[in-house]
Amino acid sequence: MQDKYQLLKQHFEEIVTLTDEEWNFIAPHFEHKKLKKHQFLIQTGQPVDCEFWIINGLIKSYAVDEKGSEHILQFAMEDYWVSDYYAFQHQIPATIFVDCIEDSEFFCLSLESRETICQKIPAMANFFRIKSNYGFIGLQQRILSLLTQTAEERYDALLFKLPKLVQRVPKKLIAAYLGVSRETLSRFKG
Amino acid sequence: MQDKYQLLKQHFEEIVTLTDEEWNFIAPHFEHKKLKKHQFLIQTGQPVDCEFWIINGLIKSYAVDEKGSEHILQFAMEDYWVSDYYAFQHQIPATIFVDCIEDSEFFCLSLESRETICQKIPAMANFFRIKSNYGFIGLQQRILSLLTQTAEERYDALLFKLPKLVQRVPKKLIAAYLGVSRETLSRFKG
DNA sequence: AAAAAAATGTGATGTATATCACTTTTTTAA
């Protein structure tokens, strides 16, 4: 399992540098876990103990509306972070689901651990700051795409940006991510 | 002008604590500026030298599509941060506009200054990390609202959340923020 | 390998919202 921790260390060191001493402090805060396809990391109403860093597999976070339709907030694959960040940050019950589209392996980090790490190790505060910045920018781009583009344009853009993801998951999930019905999406492009 | 700097210090100290020495290092990196209604902080094609912390007034950031329509990414009022974060982070020309809806006063912070401050003062790395987190969460909420709600539901939610903003700005700007035409918005509610 | 479940495709129809055109009201500036 040690090799999985090396992946995590490398992930941090893409952005900041860590001494061995720092890494030895950080690593024990992360718990390694595996789940199979269709299993949940987070369910609405339940406490959100962790955020997750994906080692491999494919995970989705999504809201379910009154009619029972899914609306996908994020596809998370290897090297991505995912949680119900609203609930995690405020330490309240989850309002979204997070589950595995494929068998997945990941590390769990509690809010308390994250704060401890960031207080103790400035490089990690910078790591999470910079990651969060990029996340923010990505979401702004997505909001612009929702405001300025048609559903078909958003589909084309996603096909261009993440062609493998579009192959990898059922089209109804792509539709739920783009904000379009699966029937309408099925009529695009050809 | 010193009092304006005190507001900025208080803004940081809502989240982290700073020694006098730290504050003396930080403050000179912020430049105080004022602009009048309709003046630009950022224009597409121009370099994005700064992010901005709003002291007072009202500012909007928005994209303009091929047809010339505005799509509003953010309304920024006192105590908010705003920039073209995509361009700012990557140090490329702006792809959105940022201008004043009302006469406004703000502080400017360059990317270089921000990074210097965060490297030198861990508390500030944590400040920006935490701020960025909240920003990320806010954008996720907005994406969910765009995916799950009708235009009228989004309008009602905004009326509930920021009633004063809805009073304060032309409805066509509210429409451009919600992702609905001004005509349709004008038919809501009553 | 067979049966069940899930995903996909497609026609018919409905609807939320966009667009266009014009009028009225309010705000801004000369």
Place this chain on the structure above:
DNA sequence: TTAAAAAAGTGATATACATCACATTTTTTT
């Protein structure tokens, strides 16, 4: 304080997309 500009309201019409219903194909499970 008057003219000009911007904002707001509203009818008529157009359209992107949703929904429903059902057939077909693909994947999963036993």
